[in-house]
Amino acid sequence: MEELIQISPGIDPHGASSGQTGKEQQAAGVGILLQIMMLVLSFVLGHVLRRHKFYYLPEASASLLIGLIVGGLANISNTETSIRAWFNFHEEFFFLFLLPPIIFQSGFSLAPKPFFSNFGAIVTFAIGGTFIASMVTGVLVYLGGLMFLMYKLPFVECLMFGALISATDPVTVLSIFQELGTDVNLYALVFGESVLNDAMAISLYRTMSLVRSNASSEHNFFMLVVRFLETFVGSMSAGVGVGFISALLFKYAGLDIDNLQNLESCLFVLFPYFSYMLAEGLGLSGIVSILFTGIVMKHYAFSNLSESSQRFVSAFFHLISSLAETFVFIYMGFDIAMEQHSWSHIGFIFFSILFIIIARAANVFSCAYLVNLARPAHRKIPLKHQKALWYSGLRGAMAFALALQSIHDLPEGHGQTIFTATTAIVVLTVLLIGGSTGTMLEALQVVGDSHDGSLGETYSLPENLERNHTYIAPTYDVESSSGNKFKMKLKELHNTASFSALDKNYLTPFFTSNNGDVDDDFDGPTPPSSRGNGFHRYG
Amino acid sequence: MEELIQISPGIDPHGASSGQTGKEQQAAGVGILLQIMMLVLSFVLGHVLRRHKFYYLPEASASLLIGLIVGGLANISNTETSIRAWFNFHEEFFFLFLLPPIIFQSGFSLAPKPFFSNFGAIVTFAIGGTFIASMVTGVLVYLGGLMFLMYKLPFVECLMFGALISATDPVTVLSIFQELGTDVNLYALVFGESVLNDAMAISLYRTMSLVRSNASSEHNFFMLVVRFLETFVGSMSAGVGVGFISALLFKYAGLDIDNLQNLESCLFVLFPYFSYMLAEGLGLSGIVSILFTGIVMKHYAFSNLSESSQRFVSAFFHLISSLAETFVFIYMGFDIAMEQHSWSHIGFIFFSILFIIIARAANVFSCAYLVNLARPAHRKIPLKHQKALWYSGLRGAMAFALALQSIHDLPEGHGQTIFTATTAIVVLTVLLIGGSTGTMLEALQVVGDSHDGSLGETYSLPENLERNHTYIAPTYDVESSSGNKFKMKLKELHNTASFSALDKNYLTPFFTSNNGDVDDDFDGPTPPSSRGNGFHRYG
Secondary structure, eight states, rough: TTTOOOOOOOOOOOOOSSHHHHHHHHHHHHHHHHHHHHHHHHHHHHHHHTTTOOOOOOHHHHHHHHHHHHHHHHHHHTOOOOHHHHGGHHHIIIIIIIHHHHHHHHHOOOOOOHHHHHHHHIIHHHHHHHHHHHHHHHHHHHHHHHSSSSOOOOHHHHHHHHHHOOOSSSHHHHHHHHHHHOOOOOOOOHHHHHHHHHHHHHHHHHHHHHHHOOTTTTTTHHHHHHHHHHHHHHHHHHHHHHHHHHHHHHHHOTTTTTTTTTHHHHHHHHHHHHHHHHHHHTTHHHHHHHHHHHHHHHIIGGGSSSHHHHHHHHHHHHHHHHHHHHHHOOOOOHHHHHSOOOOHHHHHHHHHHHHHHHHHHOOOOOOOHHHOOOOOHOOOOOOOHHHHHHHOOBBBBHHHHHHHHHHHTTTTTTHHHHHHHHHHHHHHHHHHHHHHHHHHHHHOOTTOSSSSSSOOOOOOHHHHHHHHSOOOGGGGGGGSOOHHHHHHHHHHHHHTTTHHIIIIIIIIIHHHHHOOOOOOSSSSSOOOOGGGGGSOOOO | OOOOOOOSOOOOOOOSHHHHHHHHHHHHHHHHHHHHHHHHHHHHHHHHHHHOOOOTTTHHHHHHHHHHHHHHHHHHHTOOOOHHHTOOOHHHHHIIIIIIHHHHHHHTTOOOOOOOHHHHHIIIIIIIIIHHHHHHHHHHHHHHHHHHHHOOOOOHHHHHHHHHHOOOOHHHHHHHHHHHOOOHHHHHHHHHHHHHHHHHHHHHHHHHHHTTTTTTTOOOOOHHHHHHHHHHHHHHHHHHHHHHHHHHHHHSSTSSTTOOOOHHHHHHHHHHHHHHHHHHTTTHHHHHHHHHHHHHHIIIIIISSSSSHHHHHHHHHHHHHHHHHHHHHHHHHHHHSSSSSOOOGGHHHHHHHHHHHHHHHHHHHHHHHHHHHSOGGGGGOOHHHHHHHHHHBBHHHHHHHHHHHHHHHHHHTTTHHHHHHHHHHHHHHOOOHHHHHHHHHHHOBBTTTTSSOOOOOOOOHHHHHHHSSSSOGGGGGGSOOOOHHHHHHHHHHHTHHHHHHHHHHHHHHHHOOOOOOOOOTOOSOOOOGGGOOGGGGGO
């Protein structure tokens, strides 16, 4: 984007000096036009493939391929540099505009119960596991270099590579999980790990890059852990706080009456981004923050909206995140095809693939062992879930973005080697693992598994999860009789005792206008009868 | 945006060399955070003011003021340059991302009948009138300079200033028109003129800037007119073409069954942007193109969507355009407070305000005279409408963006003077005209005027327009009996004969799946009964 200095629409008069702006503007038009066409193509192709139940080429892989092919064609033909500029992968664009909607939608469409009941395991995998994986990869790559098996990187550079390549991608595997339907606990583990380990990988990468520049003699291992926990807890609190504020705002502002659907939606849509930028502005992790804002807003703020706004914002976030997800893969594919790669170190690529497989195994099986030690017999993670988790570690946009950054950070050619290897790993894992996840899930017999509430073969798992699973949004359980309520309450207290009780007795009544359980008089200024009349002005 | 080289979330380790990226990233976070907070504030303030029927500070003026105040505070306190970078008004951001949704929504929410029945008048005002206004302003400013009344600009620079300052802004005045309710023909005139004259002003500005750089000895007056018409007709055809293609796609793709609401909405949302970028890529005017795409998509493609998608996309475009509109004014206010201004030429500002008032009078009254010559007695534009039109010419973001560009185009300080004058004119007209439009409309007695179908005092005029006015979307008139149909048809043929007949008999049956008039068998693959079941998966 920085290449475009002056762009404005209107006539391009093919002039000499003033024609420069006209040309730039036309280039921007052509660039964005191509991107839109690829987006449309991806959506249509993805739809057709899904229609025909062809799971070997999931939507993400299809988008990546489209990007690669169009990028390759643009590389062969002599496309103007001003058009190319629109296709360079900009890390800031990725982190500030593409990533937030994807992560928010993850949190917003999440079934909170399996996520929180597996929270300990998820944190173990995400923090401990990612640390193990980074270290194992880094050490193995260093040893490989020492033994002349592969390109020799200095030790700290090896650890940086280990950190960035340990960020797994949630998009592709989860979309297959959703389509095939799998165990909710496995889904929660894979999902939770892949979202949280991005934050861990970034923080490890940054710390290593700091160690490399020798600016941190005081940063020992202990400090590193403290700093990570600080960031994590801080970001989580910021996210949860913003979520609660939004819930109170929508409870008391009375926007769900009076045809104010547009205002209501505008404000609702701005909160997640606010949370992300608040965390970033405080030097915390925006990803973690927006994830928790998503969870809290869905659970509390969402039910304070008018019915039409509820329908609208769900569809809105779904739309925005699908666009962002698809775009990320196209964008990545195109950039991979356009960038300079140093293919001289093919051995480095081969061995690093081998090493990340080993490192992921070390991560998953050791952490699962630890988690199983702490869990009671009926809640242990079965071996087939561990295998599925091991298999699901494909690398995506996060690793790619960090590798691009490493080119700037490591100027002596090391960055270039890391970038090429990461690129190859991303393409291979997305195409191979993405294409074979369906087969793997079937082979491990975790498809439609009824371990803790199974899912049919449907298109939209997160919504179904909520319905099939015992979690019911506070608004909707007003109908259930009081006898049932008592049983449900007892059961819930038994299940995930403390949090559920806190939620039911204090948080839900306080943050939502319709608690549907104890005191229906504890109501916001909004009579429920006025809901659902916000949409009629559109249409 | 170009100041930010590497941004990524995660921990900011306060380090020396690697801390640079951390700081940039934090600055981006703080910058965007401030922008979101101002957006929220504008929405809330606008809502409160509207609630209390306080029309002296419309939402746009409030946003501009918020931007000015926060910008002023940021200027006094020593805000970091890296944060400031996020608030500089980038012309490319405005033209590529903020303007398209605003213009599309204008077309999408437009009542086509008053627009097309006044099309001749609108084109006369937009093309002839803007040309007259530019020339009058330019010549007066040049004469003023010759007579030492004001800063002396060369003649071509005067004409450039005349061109850019003739772009009137549709946002503020129209929002007041909508809230107070006014004559549909007056609304159509003001709206149509302000949208189309943007395209004219840009093209005039670019031609003048070309004449200045002496690159166009062959560009005489005749060529200029031909080139403008070429651009206009080309852009209109591109826009209408994209609209028709989208209508056919949604008619035959069968996406309105089968819970494919997300896919349907994704594709629908991409088409307008496609149209804008197509026109830009061809060197045409994106504004004109996306405006006509909006009109065509609403009229034909929209009724081919499933009911839930119809509701969703209406709300979506409304949301996006409100966000963009509000943001434009905040952004402009902030930038005005932050930029360097050369206040030494205060006389220039004073006289140019005087001259644009004269030029606008010359534009409106002469064009209205011409239009009235051609119109039959009962359709003449009454004097009070002419006065209202004269009064409504406030200058907004388009003039501002072109003035910013003139700083690059005219480096000898002339650009700076033009920019300062434009800034002052924008702030004054938005605050003064915006605040007094309500009073003016009441004084001229055009509020709730029942000249050709009046509107009550409602919040959302475009939707009401459609309902109160005879235009009924093709989908909804299936219920009317055949006797009524015949009468309606006769009446319509009489009214705006040729286009309506063409629309009714050929375009609507061909491009929509539900024509509701002649042959109900001429139906797309979509049974109407399947509609309206797309939303239940959200919620």
